Amino acid sequence: MKPTETIGQFDRFLAAEGVRLDAVVIGGTALALLGVTARQTNDCDVHAPPLTPEVVDAARRFASAVRRAGDSLSDDWLNNGPSSLVEALPPGWEERLQIVFKGTALTFRTLGRLDLLRSKLFALCDRGLDLPDCLALAPTAEELSDLLPWICQQDLNPDWPEHVRATLADLGRRLSHGV
Secondary structure (H helix, E strand, O other), X not given: OOHHHHHHHHHHHHHHHOOOEEEEEEHHHHHHHHOOXXXXXXXXXXXXXXXXXXXXXXXXXXHHHHHHOOOOOOOOOEEOXXXXXXXXXXXXXXXXXXXXXXXXXXXXXXXXXXXXXHHHHHHHHHHOOOHHHHHHHXXXXXXXXXXXXXXXXXXXXXXXXXXXXXXXXXXHHHOOOOO
């Protein structure tokens, strides 16, 4: 899905249904709404709050309408998949939120830059799938250095810190940070 287009359509759908949603999004949708990437994504990861049954039902009905119109969108495209990140982020993340979409019935915020970098760099180290997003975010050498200790603390595997250091060093090289 093209996040910016889909989110606008979903806003209009929610308004017509009389349903409102104010949420924090992360992942590909957040990056697209920030203008960092233009890539398509399969879902919209809602970091917080937990989605209500009313919103989940509206999202499913919206997905069904999108499919009837000939486009592809799964029933669970709007989900709380990454909600466990809430406990891992440093205190005060809520005060660092920024609005990325404000419509009639829908408001999306996303994490502040460093918290968004935390989430993407952790995902890069954990899954190895987020390199294009990390390159698009273009963290500075200082940001990589500052976030290294936090990422190292996110897994108890004794090999994790070295893996994190190697992954961030590779990212730094790709970004021409001279590391």
